[in-house]
Amino acid sequence: MRIPCPLCGSRDIREFDYMGHAQALDRPEPEAGAQAWDDYVHNRDNPAGPTRDLWFHGLGCGAWLVVDRDTVSHEITAAALARDVKGGAA
Amino acid sequence: MRFSGLRVLTEGLTGNKGWRPHWRDPAPKSDYDIIIIGGGGHGLSTAFYLAKEHGLTNIAVLEKGYIGGGNVGRNTTIVRANYNLPGNSEFYSHSLKLWEGLEQEVNYNAMMSQRGVLNLCHSDGQRDAFARRANSMINQGDDAVLLDREGVRKLVPYLDFDNIRFPIYGGLLHPRGGTARHDAVAWGYARGADSRGVDIIQNCEVTGIDVENGRVTGVQTSRGAIRARKVGIVVAGRSSQVAAMAGMRLPIESHILQAFVTEGLKPVIDHVVTFGMGHFYISQSDKGGLVFGGDLDFYASYAQRGNLPMAEHVMEAAMTLMPMIGKARVLRSWGGIMDMSPDGSPVIDRTHIDGLYLNCGWCYGGFKAVPGSGNCFAHLIAQDRPHPAAARYRLDRFRTGIGLMDEEGTGAQHNLH
Ligand SMILES: Cc1cc2nc3c(=O)[nH]c(=O)nc-3n(C[C@H](O)[C@H](O)[C@H](O)COP(=O)(O)OP(=O)(O)OC[C@H]3O[C@@H](n4cnc5c(N)ncnc54)[C@H](O)[C@@H]3O)c2cc1C
Ligand SMILES: [Zn+2]
Numbered sequence: 001m002r003i004p005c006p007l008c009g010s011r012d013i014r015e016f017d018y019m020g021h022a023q024a025l026d027r028p029e030p031e032a033g034a035q036a037w038d039d040y041v042h043n044r045d046n047p048a049g050p051t052r053d054l055w056f057h058g059l060g061c062g063a064w065l066v067v068d069r070d071t072v073s074h075e076i077t078a079a080a081l082a083r084d085v086k087g088g089a090a
Numbered sequence: 091m092r093f094s095g096l097r098v099l100t101e102g103l104t105g106n107k108g109w110r111p112h113w114r115d116p117a118p119k120s121d122y123d124i125i126i127i128g129g130g131g132h133g134l135s136t137a138f139y140l141a142k143e144h145g146l147t148n149i150a151v152l153e154k155g156y157i158g159g160g161n162v163g164r165n166t167t168i169v170r171a172n173y174n175l176p177g178n179s180e181f182y183s184h185s186l187k188l189w190e191g192l193e194q195e196v197n198y199n200a201m202m203s204q205r206g207v208l209n210l211c212h213s214d215g216q217r218d219a220f221a222r223r224a225n226s227m228i229n230q231g232d233d234a235v236l237l238d239r240e241g242v243r244k245l246v247p248y249l250d251f252d253n254i255r256f257p258i259y260g261g262l263l264h265p266r267g268g269t270a271r272h273d274a275v276a277w278g279y280a281r282g283a284d285s286r287g288v289d290i291i292q293n294c295e296v297t298g299i300d301v302e303n304g305r306v307t308g309v310q311t312s313r314g315a316i317r318a319r320k321v322g323i324v325v326a327g328r329s330s331q332v333a334a335m336a337g338m339r340l341p342i343e344s345h346i347l348q349a350f351v352t353e354g355l356k357p358v359i360d361h362v363v364t365f366g367m368g369h370f371y372i373s374q375s376d377k378g379g380l381v382f383g384g385d386l387d388f389y390a391s392y393a394q395r396g397n398l399p400m401a402e403h404v405m406e407a408a409m410t411l412m413p414m415i416g417k418a419r420v421l422r423s424w425g426g427i428m429d430m431s432p433d434g435s436p437v438i439d440r441t442h443i444d445g446l447y448l449n450c451g452w453c454y455g456g457f458k459a460v461p462g463s464g465n466c467f468a469h470l471i472a473q474d475r476p477h478p479a480a481a482r483y484r485l486d487r488f489r490t491g492i493g494l495m496d497e498e499g500t501g502a503q504h505n506l507h
Contacts, residue, residue: 048344
């Protein structure tokens, strides 16, 4: 797999760390309740098909990316800087 | 049909014409007492123990593909009981004991080979951790032997003991650990369940779970609707999809794990050897292939194949540990879909729906669990209370934070195991 980093261009997957589903960007309010926090920390849609996850370009520019990816075909269709993305859910 | 040495000899002399299919190929009935979704190792052993130990036989195992096509036929076949944490310790101990009686119990040659599992250590800290682990294994009633460097050298002289980065300090030997022929285990349980009346229905994908007034009433499948009073979900990497049919969102992320095998060689590796520091482990199959693997690719995936960086990493670790392996040629590589849980331990529990039970979260270690998981899941389904050996595998431990089982001590969050 290669990830098209908006800052560095298309780079080998070896340069990136997978940081989990982009739902991590939708952090609940501290008082949102146990269910909201359980959903946030533990529960996942875990889709077989299109997904959106976070990758850290540690061996490149150091940016966090939101990547549109297919979990069945491994095709990567888009990558954006996490700081420009509001909320993680597609 | 019973297998015996005499039978094999007679068949061999008479052209092997007497063998029959090992299980029937029934059409699904419209109604069962119990439906097991998923015909992997865990689903088949669940059906077997329901029939054998609880006298329940009006059961269907629904498998969307074919028996042995999932992880049960894709793993590297290591069987062991060298866990540390209460919860895991008693469960894997229970499972290993079932392994030891399995071939007699199902009258099937699963090629169970207790060749010993040897974990290597490369620092004083790691050796201390092994001593602690060995003590908990012995406390659990299992076997553990702490070896010094010379003790390891006697068993496995072919390793690079003086590697500049990972010199070998010693090892933890678990003599009762070993390997088993993975698909034979699936076939043995399938045959054992079938002969007791269980319907094993292949090419039957579950597409929906029917619930009325908080109680499960049956399933929808690619071969029509089937009613049932109890339903067990045991679908490994596909747990999230099937649980979603009952409105559940699980603490599971599916990941890819790769494995590799070389062409057949003369016997050279007598044990299962693990090199934790390099995320590498190896054994030799009875056919002669060196079977080895490493860590997850580490991204969510449903592709039953991995990417090259992990393949490269595994080969490098192999060369670091045993340079002789450079002469072997890799024959095949493949991948399987792992149901990763946040704390790295599984779930065997009821759900919020009456009559619906869940078995998932086996991560990369569920082959050794096949007998124990089926045995405990059958107990839960039949009696509606957990088997003592699996009582801690609760689904709500993530929500409550009580009873988390983080065997590796890295944290109870996704992508840490
Ligand atoms: C490369 C690799 C190496 C491994 N090595 C080891 C090891 O050395 N030791 C160890 O202990 N463990 C190991 N494991 C882990 C172990 O293989 C798994 O944890 C275990 O096999 C999972 O349980 P199972 O056998 O029931 O899964 P599976 O065989 O995957 O069974 C699940 C079944 O459910 C079916 N299914 C899914 N969805 C549906 C549906 N909607 N309807 C009907 N059926 C459905 C699937 O087709 C599948 O057959 C390894 C795994 C891999 C991939
Ligand atoms: Zn970059």
